[in-house]
Structures are given as C-alpha cells and as structure tokens.
Amino acid sequence: MSDHSFPSVQRRCDVAVVGASAAGLAAALQLARQLRSVIVIDAGDPRNAPAAHMHGYLGREGASPAELTAIGREEVRSYGAEVIDGRATDVTLTDDGLFQVHLTGGHSVVARRVLAATGVLDELPDIDGLAEHWGGGVIHCPFCHGFEVRDRRIVQVVTHPLQLHPAALYHRLSDRLTVVLHEGVDADAAELDILRAAGVPIIATPVERITTANDGSISAVQLADGLTLDADAVAIGTRFHARCEPFASLGLAPTEHPTGLGDFVESDQSGATSVPGLYVAGNVTNPMQQVLHAAADGSFVATMISFSLAHDDLAAAVRPGPNEADWDHRYSTAQVWSGNPNGTLAAEVDGLATGRALDVGCGEGGDAIWLAEHGWTVTASDISQRALDRVAAAAHDRNLAIDCIRADANRLDAFKTGAYDLVSAQYASIPRTPDGRGRHNLINAVAVGGTLIVVSHDAAPMRQPIDTAEHSRPFDVDAYQRAEEFATALAESEDWEVLVNEVRTRPAGSATAAHHVDDVVLRARRKR
Numbered sequence: 256m257s258d259h260s261f262p263s264v265q266r267r268c269d270v271a272v273v274g275a276s277a278a279g280l281a282a283a284l285q286l287a288r289q290l291r292s293v294i295v296i297d298a299g300d301p302r303n304a305p306a307a308h309m310h311g312y313l314g315r316e317g318a319s320p321a322e323l324t325a326i327g328r329e330e331v332r333s334y335g336a337e338v339i340d341g342r343a344t345d346v347t348l349t350d351d352g353l354f355q356v357h358l359t360g361g362h363s364v365v366a367r368r369v370l371a372a373t374g375v376l377d378e379l380p381d382i383d384g385l386a387e388h389w390g391g392g393v394i395h396c397p398f399c400h401g402f403e404v405r406d407r408r409i410v411q412v413v414t415h416p417l418q419l420h421p422a423a424l425y426h427r428l429s430d431r432l433t434v435v436l437h438e439g440v441d442a443d444a445a446e447l448d449i450l451r452a453a454g455v456p457i458i459a460t461p462v463e464r465i466t467t468a469n470d471g472s473i474s475a476v477q478l479a480d481g482l483t484l485d486a487d488a489v490a491i492g493t494r495f496h497a498r499c500e501p502f503a504s505l506g507l508a509p510t511e512h513p514t515g516l517g518d519f520v521e522s523d524q525s526g527a528t529s530v531p532g533l534y535v536a537g538n539v540t541n542p543m544q545q546v547l548h549a550a551a552d553g554s555f556v557a558t559m560i561s562f563s564l565a566h567d568d569l570a571a572a573v574r575p576g577p578n579e580a581d582w583d584h585r586y587s588t589a590q591v592w593s594g595n596p597n598g599t600l601a602a603e604v605d606g607l608a609t610g611r612a613l614d615v616g617c618g619e620g621g622d623a624i625w626l627a628e629h630g631w632t633v634t635a636s637d638i639s640q641r642a643l644d645r646v647a648a649a650a651h652d653r654n655l656a657i658d659c660i661r662a663d664a665n666r667l668d669a670f671k672t673g674a675y676d677l678v679s680a681q682y683a684s685i686p687r688t689p690d691g692r693g694r695h696n697l698i699n700a701v702a703v704g705g706t707l708i709v710v711s712h713d714a715a716p717m718r719q720p721i722d723t724a725e726h727s728r729p730f731d732v733d734a735y736q737r738a739e740e741f742a743t744a745l746a747e748s749e750d751w752e753v754l755v756n757e758v759r760t761r762p763a764g765s766a767t768a769a770h771h772v773d774d775v776v777l778r779a780r781r782k783r
Contacts, residue, residue, distance in 0.1 A: 339730065410435055
C-alpha cells in the first residue's frame, strides 16, 4: 500500500524536528520527556550514511549509524513522539505566527517551534574513484576512523591549507603516511617543513584517480604525472554545505564558515537562530561535530526549546495536553468520520449483557451513539473538546444520555478503576510511554467480569519503505499503543482471559478511512 493513498493531512504539534539523525533524535527524546508533542521528519539521508561503523561514541562504540538511529527512533517513539518518513520542502509562517513545515506529497506539520537538525552535505574533490570509496577506504576524520587504518599506507590528499591540520594525527597513527598536495596549497608552506623533518613524504602533484583492487578495496593513488602511490586508505578533507534550503522562505541563509571550507547556520548559545522560534542543532550549525557531539547538542538545544515553551504556557496560564491541539484542529472543520459505528465493535459486543461502557478516543461518537442506542450506559472520552461537543450534539439530537468527559488516557488516574463493564478503544490514538500508563489505565477501568475490546490498524503496510523525494507519511503508527501491546500485557496476568487476538479484514462501512484494510482485534474478559 503506497502512502500517497492518504489525502493531504495537516498535523499540529509543539515541535517539528527536521532531520532524524543523532541531533534530531536526541532532541526529540528530551522534548517528549517534557510532555511535548513532537513530530520528527526523516528524509532518510544522514551525513554518515556511507559509513559502516561509527567510533568514539561512548556506549555505542563500533555500532553502525543505522543501528544508532534505529535504537534512537524506538526510544523516541516509546515516549509517543512520532518519526515520520518524509522530506521538508519549505517552512513558512501561518497567520497566527506558527510554523508550517510543508512535506513532499502534500502533507504538512504546523508547530510552535521548529528545530533544524538537517546536517550538511559533503562535497568531495573531483577525483575519479574517490566517491566510490567514500565512507570506506576514503576517510575524512582521524578520530572517527583513524584507528582502523593504523599502521597502514595512508595517502592524505590536501586541497586546502587547513586540511594539513590533521596530518600530525595521521602520522601518529601510521609511519607510512604520504601527503599529496592536490591543489590550493603552497608546496613551500612552513607547516610542511615540520612534516618533512619528521620523514613524511610531501608530493605536490594533482591526483588523477583512486584505483581499486580485485577485492574492492583501495590499492593505489595515481597522480597526474603518472606516479602511482600504493595505498590502503585515502584521507581527504571535504567542503561542507549546510542543508537549510527548506528554511529560505523564513529568511534563514547559511554563513561562510571561519575555516573557509564551507558554510553553516549561525545561532546563539541556546541554538536559537535569527528567526524567532527556529532553532538549529548538530552539523548544520557546527560541521566539526562527531556523532556523540551532535547528539549532545541536540539534547541541549531541546532543553532550551522546552524552557521557551514552558514559559509561554505559564504566561498564558495554560497546560495543554501534548496532542490536544492536533486533534482539536482535525475536528475544527467538516465531519471527519462516516458517523457509522465500527463494524468490529458491533460484532464483538454481540451477545454481551449491556451495562456501563467507556468509549476511549470516541471521536465524533459513532460508537458511543450506537452503544447507547443498544442499551448501554455510555461514557464517551476524548482528548479533544471539539470532538466531545460533536458527540454531545449528536446525542441531544437522538435524545440519548451520553456522559462526555475530556480525558487524556496517559494522565494519572484518567479513568475510574473497575467502573465499566465494557471498555472499548477503536483505533484510539494513545501515545506510547515507557511505563505503558495509557494501556494500564484502560485495563484497570474494566470491572470484574467486564470486557476490554481494543482494535488497531494492521501496521505492516504502513511500515513499508517510501520514496521521500516524492511522498511523506502523515502519521507514525509505532508511536502509539497498539492492540498487540495490550495482548502482551494481558497474557502476563492471571486476572484476564484473552478471547480474541487476531488480524482480520476491516468490516465494510466502518467509521475509519478507506486506506486502512486490516485490523488487529483484541477482546478479553476480566476474571477477577
């Protein structure tokens, strides 16, 4: 199932993080732990993607960049923050002073703050064969990958005087270092005298190509004059360019880096840019950071954003729920759902004795109204007051008594313990937390002898890779509680009997949108 089957969706959150490598994910983790709604936009092309391993990261030494980001995504999602596949194409200001991040495929995210953790692009010298070995035999940082080429034949190709700076480190790592002045460096520079005195060969001839051995590794560096230097690794400096094109509409532009080797985005010590509410972290503002430093920077800048938002809320004397604005916005226009009850609910309650029912994440009330019409005493709960207003209006029109309560399922004691004979959560968007509070709140609300029904979408199709150059996802299914997690929790308890736990085709005519095909259905009974 392709994600462009979704109609264009506009999401709302406290912070949109553009970029999902170390800086962006570390920031999202900090923010989510401060009960902020966070949407991370992941284009899937981090700076260190070509590298098989990263080094110098305490606790993750030798891990692959992909492994780090996979763990980071899971940690971020475990706090209910979303990581969506997509690419930011433009960032603008709305009429009420919020940021609107426009994504490929037509979706957008409106946020109170934006963090650009977009990194930089590395520009390699135009040398035949160099790009093919970038991230492998071609290295640029003696701290990141120097140990792996220790005692090997290293050819350092220099294109700028400042790129001589790490030569001392490469000499420390190997006594088989050769420095080649490809271009842009005076062969009589004083810095070279020190290297020559230490026995390092200096060759002032452009490089023509990097040659490859039969096993795919680097075998030699061929110079323009025909000389061939045997080599096991090539050290190269790059020019770097800040990835800040999506923010040009806000007036944000890169600045020439003091080294003259590229550009970056300037910010103050808090990570704030010249655009109020727009922050930067990681390589986009400091290209010299390694992965560990970028993660630390993202974490720090997130604390500054947290203070900024908290002061705004305090001044306004409000304490909004993390996802309240998102759902209120969705219910601010025309009717969202069909008004029909979910077919799975109707099927699963068939034969149950009526009693007290709690409909969690009731939306516009299709299920709550159906239950009330079939003899249940219904409490409808939702995080959105606008949704509840629609339920109340529909109940009034049908002369039904439905108790509407605004409740965040993740708040402490969100629902009365043991108060309901039926607790139903049909596609309820309950953000995950490491302690599973929302899940336990629903489970604990069921009376002895009562029934819990949880239905969620089959997530497998929504995890399929997409081309972020063309499409984006509007939601992150893995940031929310799912029927499978309820099933796992109940299976560990002797108080419950799981009656149904299966994937099945969604019944026709249900309230959900057409692009969802299969459901995961859980029905369980509380024994004691």
